[in-house]
Amino acid sequence: MESDVADIELARTGTGRIEWADRDMPVLAAVRERFEKEKPLEGKVLAACLHVTAETANLARTLKAAGASVFLCASNPLSTQDDVAAALVKEYGIPVFARKGEDRETFFAHVRAVLDAKPVLTMDDGADLVSTIHQERTDLLDDGMLGGTEETTTGVVRLRAMAKDGALKMPIVSVNDAKTKNMFDNRYGTGQSTLEGIIRATDVLLAGKVFVVAGYGWCGRGLAMRARGMGASVIVTEIDAVKALEAAMDGFSVMPMEKAAAVGDVFCTVTGNKDVIRAAHFERMKDGAMVCNAGHFDVEISLPELRAMAEGEPVRVRPFVDEYRIRTPAHTQVSAGMHKRVYVLAEGRLVNLAAAEGHPASVMDMSFSTQALACEWLALCAAEGKMLAPAVYEVSEEIERQVAEAKLGSMGVAIDELTPEQEKYMASWQEGT
Numbered sequence: 001m002e003s004d005v006a007d008i009e010l011a012r013t014g015t016g017r018i019e020w021a022d023r024d025m026p027v028l029a030a031v032r033e034r035f036e037k038e039k040p041l042e043g044k045v046l047a048a049c050l051h052v053t054a055e056t057a058n059l060a061r062t063l064k065a066a067g068a069s070v071f072l073c074a075s076n077p078l079s080t081q082d083d084v085a086a087a088l089v090k091e092y093g094i095p096v097f098a099r100k101g102e103d104r105e106t107f108f109a110h111v112r113a114v115l116d117a118k119p120v121l122t123m124d125d126g127a128d129l130v131s132t133i134h135q136e137r138t139d140l141l142d143d144g145m146l147g148g149t150e151e152t153t154t155g156v157v158r159l160r161a162m163a164k165d166g167a168l169k170m171p172i173v174s175v176n177d178a179k180t181k182n183m184f185d186n187r188y189g190t191g192q193s194t195l196e197g198i199i200r201a202t203d204v205l206l207a208g209k210v211f212v213v214a215g216y217g218w219c220g221r222g223l224a225m226r227a228r229g230m231g232a233s234v235i236v237t238e239i240d241a242v243k244a245l246e247a248a249m250d251g252f253s254v255m256p257m258e259k260a261a262a263v264g265d266v267f268c269t270v271t272g273n274k275d276v277i278r279a280a281h282f283e284r285m286k287d288g289a290m291v292c293n294a295g296h297f298d299v300e301i302s303l304p305e306l307r308a309m310a311e312g313e314p315v316r317v318r319p320f321v322d323e324y325r326i327r328t329p330a331h332t333q334v335s336a337g338m339h340k341r342v343y344v345l346a347e348g349r350l351v352n353l354a355a356a357e358g359h360p361a362s363v364m365d366m367s368f369s370t371q372a373l374a375c376e377w378l379a380l381c382a383a384e385g386k387m388l389a390p391a392v393y394e395v396s397e398e399i400e401r402q403v404a405e406a407k408l409g410s411m412g413v414a415i416d417e418l419t420p421e422q423e424k425y426m427a428s429w430q431e432g433t
């Protein structure tokens, strides 16, 4: 199979979208220009499993410009932009295996399809390629595999668990852990686009609402900050004492989910954990509560428990909004005998990608430049005969500095430089005490 996209005729719209995003990705464009000349990935086959968005398209173009043969599949069944997928195939000659709304079977068939291209480099967002390689395609590990990169927190957590068990058999660069990624993409990208997904799906007015954020990591911080900016009263739930303390000192209410459940209007999970909102919480929710997730997998909201509590099948009341009707327990506001309604957005999947367009291009500029440079580093290590042991590697400080400087430059922001005296002072211990 050469490609599998929903409708190749959408290519024109997709190209417009890709070009629009490119305007806001100047750092990646500069990397692409250098890659065109230097061809650091010449002759390499690269499989990427990423959200198929306009920003990803510009990353794929960059990798192709570097000389790689790029094969792309989706890292989530609901995150594909079908017009972008079509444009990549038709206008940019990049094979894509992704359709928005694909079922689980098709999703994995697409993962397998890109692995059939026999990649020597992988690029994951959630470790689907790497885990499939280790479970089904171990032949690829012996066939010149140079390594891979990982885009998201949940993927890195899984890869570290594999490394700890001695199960990881290839080197991986943890792009997610680069400061040029998580401080910006997870915080400002997820913060803004998650609210956008919720608003597009429901048209809810956030001013005056009680907005519950589960998890105060990089994504949760951004989401809480932006929800407050829209006028919501924000409650944070956490399991980590330090993060909870940070949220409290940042001025948010902090409480257990069981308590928050009774007062929240809109709930969003961003923990990377499972069953963060479950039966005990649904039971306490108000009539009309909206529940969604921006964490990587669709396990943060326990939909099986909600389904078991609900009467009948959920009803799709708007695109990306399912209404579950639950017999109202006596302690909620709704009068006895009535049903209480709980609305689940985007089937509990990443609401910012399913119901909106994912992160804005400007922030993906940094994440994807870091991705491209991390890939170049893997190829360079191989070219120099440096054998990387199977492990999870950090992005080098040199790459972080390059990306940050280029982004600042593109924003017209200049910073100070150390004077020779300051440099000496910072490196000394005798002076000043």
Ligand SMILES: NC(=O)c1ccc[n+]([C@@H]2O[C@H](COP(=O)([O-])OP(=O)(O)OC[C@H]3O[C@@H](n4cnc5c(N)ncnc54)[C@H](O)[C@@H]3O)[C@@H](O)[C@H]2O)c1
Pocket (backbone or CB within 6 Å): 152, 153, 154, 155, 182, 185, 186, 190, 214, 215, 216, 217, 218, 219, 220, 237, 238, 239, 240, 243, 270, 271, 272, 273, 276, 294, 295, 296, 297, 350, 351, 352, 353, 359
């Ligand atoms: N939607 C997107 O576009 C997008 C972008 C980046 C990351 N992500 C995903 O979002 C998730 C969070 O990423 P992050 O970078 O913020 O991770 P993080 O590790 O920085 O933060 C996660 C936080 O959740 C807390 N937590 C864990 N279990 C909890 C529970 N039961 N209740 C309350 N809090 C709990 C942890 O203590 C931690 O503070 C991951 O799955 C990541 O892959 C999504």
